[in-house]
Amino acid sequence: DAGVIQSPRHEVTEMGQEVTLRCKPISGHDYLFWYRQTMMRGLELLIYFNNNVPIDDSGMPEDRFSAKMPNASFSTLKIQPSEPRDSAVYFCASSLKFLGRQGPTSSNEKLFFGSGTQLSVL
């Protein structure tokens, strides 16, 4: 498997423009996560999906951000309109399982990260 694939690797855009980041999780993984990393705030979880359904979007900063997962092999994170403070590296990750309180944790919960998208909003 090629791992988690994100595109584009780099995105430079002007304030006010719409930005769409893409992610292809590892085939067979039930969980997909979107993270943002900045120097000021470090890594933050934005949203995660289970079987294509958004489970927790409490980390999404505001209504300008939206994420979709139309099928098991594709997810998008959209920012509309973009602002300079959105500049960050956005990571997508997937895992086979994410049992939490429902069962014992295991190596199936290991996170696999994509290479990230470096977003610069001018």
Place this chain on the structure above:
Amino acid sequence: KNEVEQSPQNLTAQEGEFITINCSYSVGISALHWLQQHPGGGIVSLFMLSSGKKKHGRLIATINIQEKHSSLHITASHPRDSAVYICAVRSINNNDMRFGAGTRLTVKP
């Protein structure tokens, strides 16, 4: 106070030295992850722990649930271990992930 605290923030070592990076957290957790971020930015998940100890090659991770503390050890450190190491915990209450600020490790030849 951050829910996940890592120490030290920066660490410089000579090749061959034994390295310890610490992570303390204040919330009840169901799992703790150690992540490695390479200078190029890529992130690799090293360990996922809920109890005890795990070992992979020269890397050892331990967790003490009662003390809310985890350590990542690197034996016989090598310059290629130079990276930022991030501790992340998953809250047992709401499955939220919380991240430490990271420890920047530089191993000199």
